Amino acid sequence: MSIWQAGRFQIDLNRPQIMGIVNLTPDSFSDGGTYSHTVQTALRHAEQLLKDGADILDIGGESTRPGAAYVSLAEEWARVQPVLAEVAGWGVPVSLDTRRTEVMAKALDLGGADIINDVAALSDAGAVDLLAQQADTGICLMHMQGLPETMQDNPHYQDVVGEVARYLNSRAAACIEAGIARTRITLDPGFGFGKNLQHNTALMRHLPELAAATGLPLLIGVSRKRMIGELTGETDAAARVHGSVAAALAAAARGARIFRVHDVKATADALKVWQALGV
Numbered sequence: 108m109s110i111w112q113a114g115r116f117q118i119d120l121n122r123p124q125i126m127g128i129v130n131l132t133p134d135s136f137s138d139g140g141t142y143s144h145t146v147q148t149a150l151r152h153a154e155q156l157l158k159d160g161a162d163i164l165d166i167g168g169e170s171t172r173p174g175a176a177y178v179s180l181a182e183e184w185a186r187v188q189p190v191l192a193e194v195a196g197w198g199v200p201v202s203l204d205t206r207r208t209e210v211m212a213k214a215l216d217l218g219g220a221d222i223i224n225d226v227a228a229l230s231d232a233g234a235v236d237l238l239a240q241q242a243d244t245g246i247c248l249m250h251m252q253g254l255p256e257t258m259q260d261n262p263h264y265q266d267v268v269g270e271v272a273r274y275l276n277s278r279a280a281a282c283i284e285a286g287i288a289r290t291r292i293t294l295d296p297g298f299g300f301g302k303n304l305q306h307n308t309a310l311m312r313h314l315p316e317l318a319a320a321t322g323l324p325l326l327i328g329v330s331r332k333r334m335i336g337e338l339t340g341e342t343d344a345a346a347r348v349h350g351s352v353a354a355a356l357a358a359a360a361r362g363a364r365i366f367r368v369h370d371v372k373a374t375a376d377a378l379k380v381w382q383a384l385g386v
């Protein structure tokens with residue numbers, strides 16, 4: 108029985124787990140909305156994700172997409188705090204997508220994060236120690252080459268699978284040496300974080316090796332990303348649902364356990380059918 112210890116929750120990794128994305132980006136201000144508008148919109152979206160079958164909610168206040176604008180620590184916290192405060196009472200595992208130790212600390216003090224999902228693999232000063240002081244908070248360590256501002260400017264590797272595996276191993280080892288239990292840790296190759304289509308494809312095809320190299324569960328996030336657009340010709344991210352579902356199934360077939368997606372219902376349905384018919 109393999110589980111992911113995520114705060115007060117033990118997530119069952121013997122079946123695919125869906126992490127629904129709750130977007131708190133400023134785009135939601137596009138209609139001139141205010142924070143309260145954004146918060147209410149986000150909470151309604153989160154409710155819908157759970158109705159659609161999400162097992163985990165992933166909440167992030169800083170966009171780390173390529174070329175994303177800088178978001179101050181205060182701004183990031185102002186965006187996530189009201190949503191974390193509310194969903195903390197919903198009785199479902201809540202993941203905070205942040206790479207800042209101070210934001211992690213505020214969320215953990217609030218009791219609002221069961222999981223810290225860090226695209227920078229707890230590399231911010233003090234992050235590993237902070238998580239080591241927590242009893243059971245779940246952790247996702249993700250590989251990113253460079254920084255969001257520049258990571259897609261001609262990414263290059265000698266051996267992308269080997270380099271990502273070694274990096275994730277080293278970050279997991281840092282956590283374990285600090286006293287963090289293995290059952291709290293999942294790893295993520297970071298599709299689209301300093302990778303071109305060839306790199307992303309190689310990582311997908313070699314997921315079993317990544318899983319075997321560390322022995323830790325894999326979380327993947329390919330939903331609506333450029334790689335799906337490049338393979339389908341879909342330039343509009345919202346039109347990449349079918350390709351994203353196919354990518355989730357490809358990853359499930361290669362041992363991924365947790366799927367970070369926008370389109371929860373489509374992915375949940377596909378994984379149910381795949382589980383029943385596919386393996």
Ligand SMILES: Nc1nc2[nH]c(SCCc3ccc(S(N)(=O)=O)cc3)nc2c(=O)[nH]1
Pocket residue numbers: 170171172173204224225226247249259295297298299300326327328329331332333334367
């Ligand atoms: N664990 C985990 N957390 C994540 N948080 C995000 S935010 C997405 C940022 C982004 C958007 C689009 C592209 S692109 N150029 O490939 O279309 C790259 C990165 N993603 C992930 C992911 O994968 N895992």
